[in-house]
Amino acid sequence: MTVSEMLNIGLMQGFAGLSLFAVLLLMGLGLAIIFGQMGVINMAHGEFMTLGAYTIYLGSQLTQTYAPNLMPYYFPLAIVLAFGFAFAAGWLVEWGLIRHLYKRPLDTLLATWGISLALQQTFRTFIGPKEVSPTLPDWLLGSWAPAPGLDIPINGLFVLALTTFVTLGVLLALGKSRWGLRVRATVSNRTMANATGIDTKKTDRITFAIGCGIAGVAGAAFTTIGSTGPTSGSLYIVDSFLVVTFGGAASLLGTVVSAFGIAQTQSVSEFFMTGSMAKVLTLSLIVLILMLRPQGLFASKVRR
Template identity: 75%
Template sequence: MESFSDLGAILLMQGFNGLSVFSVLLLMALGLAIIFGQMGVINMAHGEFLAVGAYTTYLFSELTQQYLPSLMPYYFFVAIAAAFAVTFALGWLVEWVLIRHLYRRPLDTLLATWGLSLVMQQALRSIFGPREVSPTLPEWLMGSVQPLPGVDIPVNGLTVMVITVILTCGLLLALFRSTWGLHVRATVQNRVMSGSVGIDTKRVDRVTFALGCGIAGIAGAAFTTIGSTGPTSGSLYIVDTFLTVVFGGAASLYGTIASAFVIAQTQSVSEFFLTGSMAKVLTLSAVVIILMLRPQGLFSIKVRK
C-alpha cells in the first residue's frame, strides 16, 4: 500500500510538472497561433521574443534591486507589463519593416524570420553576454504548498498557471467579443471582402503580429520563474510550439489549448518511466501518427479561400 501511495504522489507531482510545462508552452503557442494560424506567417523568431521578454524581466529585477529595493515584492507585475510592451513594440516594428512585404509567401517568411532569429540571438549575446542569467524573484514566489502529504507544489509553478489562465481567457474574449477580434476573424475568412467593407486589413495584420509577439514576451516573463535565461532559451521551445499549433489545428485557439495540454502531460508523465530523450521521442511519434490520421489537427475551422 505504501508503494502505491508513493507512486500516486510521484505521478501527481509529474502531472503538476506537466501543467507547468503546459503553461509556458501554451503561452508560447497562443502567440504563435494567432500569427501562424490567423495570418499564415511562419515566425521562426517567435522564441527570441520569449527571450526578449525574459531579459526585460531580468533588467527590471536588477534595476529594482539596485535603486528601489523596497519595491522588490511588487516589481514582477510591472515586469510582466513591460515585457509585453517591449515585445509588442518590437513585433510592430518587425511587421512594418519585414513581414508586411512577405504575406502569402510562407517559405520567404520562414527564411526571413529564421535570419531574424539569428540576428536577435546575436544581439542578446552582445548585450547581455553568453552566460545564462536569472532575476531575483520576490519572496512570495519562493517556497511551495503541500496539498497532500508528500506532495509539494512550487508557488512559482502555480503563479505561471494563474498567468496562463488569465491571459488565455483574455485572448479568447478579445478574439470573440471585441471589434478587433471580429476584424481578425473576418480577415481570415475573406480578406478581399473584409477590405471592401472598410476593414483596414493591413492594420489588423500589424496589430495581430505585434500581439502575438507581446504574448511571447509574457511567456518569457513567466519562464524566468522556472528557468534561467540565455540568448538561445527561446529557440529551445520553437519546435514544440509549432508542433502544438499544428497538432491542435492551425487556426483554432481551442485546439492549441488542448494540444498543449496533451503534449505537456504525455511528455511529463512518460519522463518518469523513460529517459527525457525517449519521452520526447514517444511524444513526437504519437503526435506524428495522429497527424497522419488527421492532418487538419485536433480542431479545424472552415476558411474561404
C-alpha cells in the same frame, strides 16, 4: 514505495507538466494568432519569448540595485513590460519586413529565421552569452502542501493562473472585441474586409504585434522555471509549432488541448525514461495522430 507515495509522485510530476504546459500554451497562442490566423511562419517567435524573459531579469536587477524595497512588487509590472517590449518589437518587425511578404510563407520563414539569428547575437552582445536568472520575489518561492508528501511549487501555481488569464483574454478578444471581429473578417475575406472599411494592413500589424507580445509573456513565465540564455527561445520554437499544428492551425481551443497533451505526455514519460526518450515518444505519438488526422485535432470548418 507505497501506493500513496506513488500517487503523490505522479501528481507532482503531472504538476511539473502543467508548468511546461503553461509556457507551451502561451507560445502556442502567439503562434496560433500569427501562423493560424495570418499564415506567417515566424521563426523568430522564440526570440520574442527570450526578450520577455530578459525583461524580467533586467527588471529584477534594476529593482535590486536602485529600489530594493520594491522587490516584492516588481514582478507583475515586469510582466506588463515584457508584453509591451515584445509587442513593440513585433510591431517594428511587421512594419519593416513582414508586411512585404504576405502570401509568401516560405519567404517569411527565411526572413524571420534571419531575424532570429540577429536577435540572438544582439542578446549575446548586450546582455552576455551566459544563462541568467532573475531574483524572484519571496511570495513566488516555496511550495504549497495540500497533503503530506505532496509539495506543489507556488511559482507553478502563479504561472498557471497567469496562463489562464491570458488565454481567456485572447479568447474573449477574438470572439467579442472590435479587433477580433476585424481579424476574423480579414482572415475570411481580405478583399471584402477592405471593401467594408476595415484597415486590413493595420489589423495585420496589431495582430502580429499581439502574437509577439504573448510570446513575451511566455518568456516572463519561463523565468520562474528555468534560466535564460540567448538561445532559450529557440529551444521551444519546434514544440510551439507542434502545438499549433497538432491542435489545428486556426483553432485556439485546439492549441489549448494540444499544449496540455504534449506537456503532460512529456512530463509523465520523463519519470519513467530519459528526457531524450520521452521527447522521442511524444513526437512519435504526434506524428502517428497527424498521419490519421492531418488537419489536426480541431480543424477549422470551411465551406466547400
